[in-house]
Amino acid sequence: MTPIAIGIIGCGNISRTYLENLGSKFPAVRVKACADLVEERARKSAEAFPGVQAMTIAELLADREIGVVVNLTIPAVHYAVARQVLEAGKHVYSEKPLAVAREDGRELLAFATSLGLRVGCAPDTFLGGALQTCRKLIDEGAIGTPVACAGFMMSGGPESWHPDPEFFYKRGAGPLFDMGPYYLTAMVSLLGPVKRVTASTRISFAERVIGSEAKRGQKIQVETPTHVAGSLEFGSGAIGTLIMSFDIRGGSGLRHIEIQGSEGTLSVPDPNNFGDPVRIRRIGAKEWEPVTLTHGYQTNWRGLGTADMAVAAQAKRAHRASGEQAFHVLDVMASLLDAGEAGRHVALSSTCARPAPLPVGLADGQLD
Numbered sequence: 001m002t003p004i005a006i007g008i009i010g011c012g013n014i015s016r017t018y019l020e021n022l023g024s025k026f027p028a029v030r031v032k033a034c035a036d037l038v039e040e041r042a043r044k045s046a047e048a049f050p051g052v053q054a055m056t057i058a059e060l061l062a063d064r065e066i067g068v069v070v071n072l073t074i075p076a077v078h079y080a081v082a083r084q085v086l087e088a089g090k091h092v093y094s095e096k097p098l099a100v101a102r103e104d105g106r107e108l109l110a111f112a113t114s115l116g117l118r119v120g121c122a123p124d125t126f127l128g129g130a131l132q133t134c135r136k137l138i139d140e141g142a143i144g145t146p147v148a149c150a151g152f153m154m155s156g157g158p159e160s161w162h163p164d165p166e167f168f169y170k171r172g173a174g175p176l177f178d179m180g181p182y183y184l185t186a187m188v189s190l191l192g193p194v195k196r197v198t199a200s201t202r203i204s205f206a207e208r209v210i211g212s213e214a215k216r217g218q219k220i221q222v223e224t225p226t227h228v229a230g231s232l233e234f235g236s237g238a239i240g241t242l243i244m245s246f247d248i249r250g251g252s253g254l255r256h257i258e259i260q261g262s263e264g265t266l267s268v269p270d271p272n273n274f275g276d277p278v279r280i281r282r283i284g285a286k287e288w289e290p291v292t293l294t295h296g297y298q299t300n301w302r303g304l305g306t307a308d309m310a311v312a313a314q315a316k317r318a319h320r321a322s323g324e325q326a327f328h329v330l331d332v333m334a335s336l337l338d339a340g341e342a343g344r345h346v347a348l349s350s351t352c353a354r355p356a357p358l359p360v361g362l363a364d365g366q367l368d
């Protein structure tokens with residue numbers, strides 16, 4: 001079968017991984033072209049990946065062969081770029097978050113539906129070997145009925161090492177919108193949708209000082225909560241705790257995700273990675289038991305969700321890293337901030353289906 005032609009808009013940091021993975025690792029797809037607002041970046045990417053053409057954004061959107069566009073721009077323009085892609089009659093897969101504003105995410109999905117087009121969204125790490133193994137364990141009842149889960153991302157913030165860290169402290173970023181999608185997508189794909197949330201939030205340090213070289217000493221005024229402590233009630237009844245922080249300066253032993261069930265506890269590894277170790281503690285056991293991963297895709301397979309969407313659109317089946325799931329995650333994040341501000345619970349108006357698990361035994365690059 002002819003590989004499905006993909007176009008990439010946004011040739012920054014993360015684009016290399018997508019160009020590598022979608023360019024050569026999935027027989028069902030190929031990268032035809034790339035584009036960026038800064039045309040020089042697209043030219044450089046195309047030079048580094050033979051077979052990929054540098055185009056202007058307008059040329060890429062007008063290309064009749066390209067059916068799927070990957071949107072790797074910055075969060076503030078995810079919605080506008082994704083909408084342009086849909087207007088051009090193509091399916092769109094965006095990096096996280098789906099949009100910065102809840103209303104934009106909702107409108108994007110409605111617009112795609114009206115056109116019969118697909119929206120997909122990162123992260124796709126929940127399709128990696130580690131989280132698919134967790135999914136299988138939960139579905140098989142290895143920890144009984146999930147009672148609770150907790151996720152922690154406790155960091156001091158990225159300004160010490162990131163060359164351009166300003167955006168992390170503006171609206172639409174902060175620890176919740178930057179890292180929350182990994183934790184919440186993992187939780188939702190494992191436990192199902194969230195029903196209502198509440199949160200307390202704070203800005204512990206109103207000003208940040210950049211430590212990375214070129215901008216060393218420059219100050220950033222913080223405009224969004226940098227410590228978010230949330231409580232999530234899942235539709236299933238399980239209760240989640242989520243702490244996303246850039247304010248932890250002395251380090252923390254709280255890491256990643258744990259899911260506690262009626263028959264045991266599952267230690268879910270870093271949801272930003274594909275294949276870290278999974279452990280389980282069954283009822284009565286004193287020690288954690290390592291679990292052999294049941295699924296492949298254990299290294300950095302970013303692009304897996306895009307390839308799955310491209311193949312699913314052709315096969316007319318549901319894709320896994322769906323716009324609906326990403327919108328629900330966006331709605332949870334926005335509701336956590338709303339709840340923190342208002343000092344009350346916020347009921348979610350969105351929901352989503354749990355994505356189908358990947359089958360066991362797939363070869364690398366295979367999706368069905």
Ligand SMILES: NC(=O)c1ccc[n+]([C@@H]2O[C@H](COP(=O)([O-])OP(=O)(O)OC[C@H]3O[C@@H](n4cnc5c(N)ncnc54)[C@H](O)[C@@H]3O)[C@@H](O)[C@H]2O)c1
Nearest residue numbers: 010011012013014015036037038072073074075077095096
């Ligand atoms: N860098 C990472 O390690 C990483 C990891 C996972 C996810 N992400 C996500 O990927 C996305 C991109 O991150 P990045 O680190 O590559 O950012 P980046 O700033 O390095 O690259 C973004 C690119 O998009 C281009 N761009 C901006 N506005 C545009 C527009 N309107 N039209 C076309 N191009 C436009 C910029 O010129 C730039 O080249 C973000 O949503 C981020 O959250 C990044």
